[in-house]
Amino acid sequence: MNERISDAELMDPVFLERWSPRSFSDEPMTDGELAALFEAARWSPSCFNNQPWYYVYETDGEGRQAILDTFLERNRQWAQRAPLVGLVIARSTLEGHLARSRDFDAGAAAMAMVIQATMLGLSAHLMVGIDVDAAHKLIGLDPDVGKVVCGFVIGRRGDPSALPDPLRERERPSDRKPASAFAFKGTRLQLPDGPSPVAG
Template structure:
């Protein structure tokens, strides 16, 4: 397993050509992006467990750790996940060797509602994305899936909210994508920081 040091890594050529931060940040943040072209190269169990281990160390309210991850990596498991994806996402995500569903427990251990469960699950997804990228593995979060069908097929309890399906895999040839997606297979940029940061109060 080859792991890149988050603080000494350099920007990849494709990222350097498309992204520039306004302020200094670790290249690990810019190198992470969400491609759709995946190769058929498998992800080792060791690397997959490293990604999930990183997610499990995300911060959470009262350390309740409400995130839940349902992993598909065998042919049978992946087919069930393909069945819950909408048609557009299935055209590219079906190539990924691992799919995982991110959910969160809406209740705390004592049965009280956990108002932070979705926020905390989002933090865990961020850890998944960064750790995968440090291992050279791409990730792409998918919101377009049938949640009720997923709940039924995957035996998900009602007290779990379903947030996203994550495609994990090594980057593949963009030429395998449908024509309309090929030109989008580049790291995207961000709006200026001043548009999302407000000092003291929100600007009118």
């Protein structure tokens, strides 16, 4: 397994502890854990405190399966064991600054939820690989009112040996380019000449 190493002593370890597994145990989450996740999202910053995020989620029964069915097969195959499945939505009926930042704000709130999950010993995996039209249809959302941005699952990490071969090999934290490749002191953005370095 890759070991994630921080270049900054003062960074909180929670950021290295978070990664996106595909193996989940089916152990249910507690009501307290669920509440903490959405409460963390609640306190996220947003443009003019507009809070343009919504979540539709389910933990059991037909509704849970219906949400899973909106995930593309390549995601559903591993996501189906996780106890909490859901969709992240951003409000579309916004104009000006609010419209410009709605996905950013919904993403910030999602990250708060993911970090809170990590702090509770849970794992989260966000996924853009969903059938957006099917998701809109399922939750009864007019695209003029809101946009389904991505799906997510949250739960406890499970046994990776239950994953199909190609996924099992990828079941590890990934690396990153260094902060010096994207954070520039001064007034100039310094893009690399070649293709951007992607760390596996």
